[in-house]
């Protein structure tokens with residue numbers, strides 16, 4: 001995850017919830033992709049480090065367990081840059097130009113000049129991030145599937161030249177790969193400002209939920225409403241563990257027998273119940289600012305040990321052993 005701002009419910013639904021669960025079955029590596037933040041935000045890097053600590057605190061508060069998973073900072077494992085460089089040698093530039101997000105993001109972020117080498121190369125840097133740890137699976141949202149497809153092609157081409165040295169990664173899709181924004185926009189996203197932050201207090205969450213977009217055709221509570229695609233119900237599905245309550249609200253909403261206020265009040269309650277323990281753990285963690293830093297330093301040291309072994313294997317494969 002890139003340290004580009006505060007984490008929100010989209011990160012919880014699309015990434016962190018899934019990441020926590022995976023710890024039961026896999027040896028997991030989660031990292032703060034600070035170099036990736038620079039691929040689009042190179043003009044002002046002043047907030048990257050503060051965001052890195054803040055995001056890592058949210059991860060741990062949301063259940064990523066540093067005892068079970070390796071949590072690290074990308075730039076503290078400089079081997080990622082070395083592998084990226086070696087990967088870049090046999091990879092044709094058009095492969096990178098064809099990645100859908102390349103043109104899409106250039107269009108979407110016109111105020112930033114993304115005609116840079118760093119931005120073009122970022123899926124290749126991701127390939128390095130993933131293959132460094134022989135990752136078989138990468139938990140991603142649907143926005144990242146094309147990048148993993150590229151990663152597999154890169155691995156095949158690299159292995160074709162240098163022998164069977166890197167492992168092909170597969171995507172592990174999260175159940176909710178795109179949580180819509182409060183405004184009903186197709187994605188909750190910091191750049192749109194339609195977010196509920198994991199660090200928002202209970203009153204802020206309630207206020208934001210009460211302002212949410214619902215079915216625009218439903219101007220009165222006694223008019224039957226549409227549940228499908230309605231963000232308030234998508235959030236209920238994602239965050240309200242009381243399935244009977246959600247079913248009842250949906251039935252009455254379809255029948256024009258419940259007001260938006262009740263639907264939203266129950267949603268705010270469910271969200272706050274989900275966020276309360278995260279807020280409490282976050283506050284505990286941040287009591288001593290060195291705690292998160294120490295976890296990241298220790299994780300980065302551990303990751304670096306593995307990265308160094310991988311690079312020995314890669315250097316041998318490309319016959320650059322002195």
Ligand code: AMP
Pocket residue numbers: 001002004009010011013014015140141143144176177178179180187188189
């Ligand atoms: P970003 O902060 O936009 O770079 O997002 C990092 C990762 O968090 C993405 O690759 C997604 O897996 C997840 N994510 C971010 N926003 C959302 C969202 N609105 N819905 C689902 N997942 C999201």
